Amino acid sequence: xxxxxxxxxTEDTPELSxxxxxxxxxxxxxxxxxAACATPDVTDGAATVAAAPARPVELPIxxxxxxxxxxxxxxxxxxxxxxxxxxxxxxxxxxxxxxxDADWSKVRIEQAMADQTRYGNQIAGGSFATPQHWTPxxxxxxxxxxxxxxxxxxxxxxxxxxxxxxxxxxKHAASNRTISYGELAADAAKLPAPEKAVIDGLxxxxxxxxxxxxxxxxxxxxxxxxxxxxxxxIDVVVPGMKYAVYEKSPVFGGKVVSADLAxxxxxxxxxxxxxxxxxxxxLMGLLDGVAIVADDWWTAKEARKKLNIxxxxxxxxxxxxxxxxxQAADLAKKAPxxxxxxxxxxxxxxxxxxxxxxxxxxxxxxxxxxxxxPQNTTAHVKGDGTVEIWxxxxxxxxxxxxxxxxxxxxxxxxxxxxxxxxxxxxxxxxNDYMVExxxxxxxxxxxxxxxxxxxxxxxQHNPYRPAGYHNFKAGLDKxxxxxxxxxxxxxxxxxxxxxxxxxxxxxxxxxxxxxxTNYGMSVIPFGVPTGPLRAPxxxxxxxxxxxxxxxxxxxxxKDPLAFRLELxxxxxxxxxxxxxAGFSPKRMTDCLNSVAERSGWANRSSLPKGTGMGIAFxxxxxxxxxxxxxxxxxxxxxxxxxxVWVVGDxxxxxxxxxxxxxxxxxxxxxxxxxxxxxxTIDKGRTVQTNFFDMPLIRMxxxxxxxxxxxxxxxxxxxxxxxxLPPVLPAVANAxxxxxxxxxxxxPITQADLRWA
Amino acid sequence: xxxxxxxxxxxHTLDVAGDMPLLWALRDKIDLKGTKFGCGVASCGACTVxxxxxxxxxxxxxxxxxxxxxxxxxxxxxxxxxxxxxxxxWLDVDVMQCGxxxxxxxxxxxxxxxxxxxxxxxxxxxxxxxxxxxxxTYLRIRQAIxxxxxxxxxxxxxx
Numbered sequence: 001x002x003x004x005x006x007x008x009x010t011e012d013t014p015e016l017s018x019x020x021x022x023x024x025x026x027x028x029x030x031x032x033x034x035a036a037c038a039t040p041d042v043t044d045g046a047a048t049v050a051a052a053p054a055r056p057v058e059l060p061i062x063x064x065x066x067x068x069x070x071x072x073x074x075x076x077x078x079x080x081x082x083x084x085x086x087x088x089x090x091x092x093x094x095x096x097x098x099x100x101d102a103d104w105s106k107v108r109i110e111q112a113m114a115d116q117t118r119y120g121n122q123i124a125g126g127s128f129a130t131p132q133h134w135t136p137x138x139x140x141x142x143x144x145x146x147x148x149x150x151x152x153x154x155x156x157x158x159x160x161x162x163x164x165x166x167x168x169x170x171k172h173a174a175s176n177r178t179i180s181y182g183e184l185a186a187d188a189a190k191l192p193a194p195e196k197a198v199i200d201g202l203x204x205x206x207x208x209x210x211x212x213x214x215x216x217x218x219x220x221x222x223x224x225x226x227x228x229x230x231x232x233x234i235d236v237v238v239p240g241m242k243y244a245v246y247e248k249s250p251v252f253g254g255k256v257v258s259a260d261l262a263x264x265x266x267x268x269x270x271x272x273x274x275x276x277x278x279x280x281x282x283l284m285g286l287l288d289g290v291a292i293v294a295d296d297w298w299t300a301k302e303a304r305k306k307l308n309i310x311x312x313x314x315x316x317x318x319x320x321x322x323x324x325x326x327q328a329a330d331l332a333k334k335a336p337x338x339x340x341x342x343x344x345x346x347x348x349x350x351x352x353x354x355x356x357x358x359x360x361x362x363x364x365x366x367x368x369x370x371x372x373x374p375q376n377t378t379a380h381v382k383g384d385g386t387v388e389i390w391x392x393x394x395x396x397x398x399x400x401x402x403x404x405x406x407x408x409x410x411x412x413x414x415x416x417x418x419x420x421x422x423x424x425x426x427x428x429x430x431n432d433y434m435v436e437x438x439x440x441x442x443x444x445x446x447x448x449x450x451x452x453x454x455x456x457x458x459x460q461h462n463p464y465r466p467a468g469y470h471n472f473k474a475g476l477d478k479x480x481x482x483x484x485x486x487x488x489x490x491x492x493x494x495x496x497x498x499x500x501x502x503x504x505x506x507x508x509x510x511x512x513x514x515x516x517t518n519y520g521m522s523v524i525p526f527g528v529p530t531g532p533l534r535a536p537x538x539x540x541x542x543x544x545x546x547x548x549x550x551x552x553x554x555x556x557x558k559d560p561l562a563f564r565l566e567l568x569x570x571x572x573x574x575x576x577x578x579x580x581a582g583f584s585p586k587r588m589t590d591c592l593n594s595v596a597e598r599s600g601w602a603n604r605s606s607l608p609k610g611t612g613m614g615i616a617f618x619x620x621x622x623x624x625x626x627x628x629x630x631x632x633x634x635x636x637x638x639x640x641x642x643x644v645w646v647v648g649d650x651x652x653x654x655x656x657x658x659x660x661x662x663x664x665x666x667x668x669x670x671x672x673x674x675x676x677x678x679x680t681i682d683k684g685r686t687v688q689t690n691f692f693d694m695p696l697i698r699m700x701x702x703x704x705x706x707x708x709x710x711x712x713x714x715x716x717x718x719x720x721x722x723x724l725p726p727v728l729p730a731v732a733n734a735x736x737x738x739x740x741x742x743x744x745x746x747p748i749t750q751a752d753l754r755w756a
Numbered sequence: 757x758x759x760x761x762x763x764x765x766x767x768h769t770l771d772v773a774g775d776m777p778l779l780w781a782l783r784d785k786i787d788l789k790g791t792k793f794g795c796g797v798a799s800c801g802a803c804t805v806x807x808x809x810x811x812x813x814x815x816x817x818x819x820x821x822x823x824x825x826x827x828x829x830x831x832x833x834x835x836x837x838x839x840x841x842x843x844x845x846w847l848d849v850d851v852m853q854c855g856x857x858x859x860x861x862x863x864x865x866x867x868x869x870x871x872x873x874x875x876x877x878x879x880x881x882x883x884x885x886x887x888x889x890x891x892x893t894y895l896r897i898r899q900a901i902x903x904x905x906x907x908x909x910x911x912x913x914x915x
Contacts, residue, residue: 228859
């Protein structure tokens, strides 16, 4: 039953596909379509989005892929990127529809297949989609509109220049004639696709004429969600499908020595059980494990209890959080292994000459992504050497690479359906579950299988947000001006290289804004997989830097807002900070002043003891955000964030304002939730198992949130991530204001916040 | 062994182990995929259904315990006036991000309004805290519940 609702566009609507024809018959758009794109680096999005802004990428893009207009006026627009809850399936088609001058009520959005030869890079990560598609997707719409205008001009024998468009119609004012897009579609389809030079010359709409961009457009799939329709990866059913589970070593990278396969196979309903062997060395690729295939998932899961697997746990079994902490403390006493991650001026000398110095050490733990839909993929490795996959993935192409290697086919032999993800947060940039499903399908005799993980599988096999240790020293001169800052950052990795998402941006603020800075780094060798979690690097680094800056503000007897504004106005600040290109002290200053005004920052001294306000800002993913949190801490130390004010600057337009606000609210609450979470390692395995020991933030903990955007003359940028980082230090700084207790270690649950 | 259960007004006889949770009977045997799996231990609420009108976590409810109880899932909740109002409010408020938890949220919200037609913020907290939303759409869920109940959407909690 389910599969009929999950097929691709043309399969989904066969009655339409016969009437539909593709508008631009040749792929003349060519490399144009992504000419203004940045190349996302998902391993460390926060740092690299700025390092490589707007790097041109020439990709063969098929414009046919995006728009089709039926003779009945129905406009089909393909959504090219994976949908994980960020709203991209609704938002990208809005850009096309706007410049097409479409009647939105006639638009149907359909999810594209994973096909990078047609669509270019397909990824949900780095908040890249808005800056990447803002111009190219509008050009797709403008090109389609141009072809309709050309067809109308020929039909009426009038110059194109005399024609205008309204919602899905072409008008000729001089003769008072109007014709619908549907009536023109057949003629337009016979036209050759415009040359690149023509497309480049098309004038895009003036923003004041927008009818779709900037309007609240509701999430396209919501009507199906409220009815419980089967639209998620976990809901996929294909004919003849069996259900699979996969048990991996609790110690990362452990190998199967033996398993009681016969006992599992003896369970009624179990079809097969077998050992699958590791392929390659990627901890987020195909690892050793035992698969059970059954007639239903519950039966397969229960049969795991019979396996009695003996593991060769390998070297990682000796690792633990306790030992990581000991190593970090030892390393912090020594000189950094990488002494000059960043160096400007002479911080050591400046510290010696400082009128006042501060020292503080900060820590944040490993975190898990835990999207609510457990990892799953349906795969069919067929006997004829082709593969079909249905997967909730944020980065299908990475999965196809793994699958091709594991089952021995070319990537071109794999057809991959990108299915709506029940959350992502970076977890589904890794495709371990996809390659597992394919390997099980093949080994089970080329039958289609749906692999589904348990929550415990997900909690314990994840590319974790790496923990980190920051050891700061700051020096103030006699005028209480910050003149020196050092940080010995201790992280995880191999040799002197940090692991995925475990780095520190070398010019982390305020490096370029004060005269003497030195950041050094030491690396703890480890065997736990790490990876990007929503706002990677930033979600951790922002907490420590914006908290320590708060400490410095208090030590210098300055208002934490005024202290930040003073730093941003520093004469030494370059126009664009290296490594954070696009960071504008002016834009951030405006955000800070606005959030101070909206939150009543100046009046906070009237708050009772136990209630405090904290402020913080951060720039990442090309978004400028400043936040104020108000926190209430009772005398027993229980705390609650009661309100958060957010001011963001993501450029000249909020493409879909309702979703923009939703993303910001979610980011803020998600960030507060992270302050109570941790993943710990013992004997090389993850200790936490499910939501009772790794708590998700709940309804009663979600504060009121005031969201405001500054509309500025800058190209629009993304919103999946940049609103998250500032809330952690804003809350921690508010707790200090409320109690006088400085939160330097997360999770905050370990802090004693009692006051009398 | 065979169990006969009533789901959305229809009778189904299933030959499954008695300890199979209702969730998996619904999803894999009756092909009702709207009820979601999130944790398997009643910690997230994604699997929420009604049995005789009461909120039930189907992931820890053995099919053997359902008996003559009338099971209602997200697929049929719109057949009641309150369920329909809740679905409509969810759309009007544009609650969804990923949407995965929302079937469970809608089931919990409908039960709340059935029992408490004009819920306060405190009553909403108490009724909804068992339903996690990983995208953290909590403010909109709160607003949608009030919209469906026809009460003021103002957030009355202490700031």
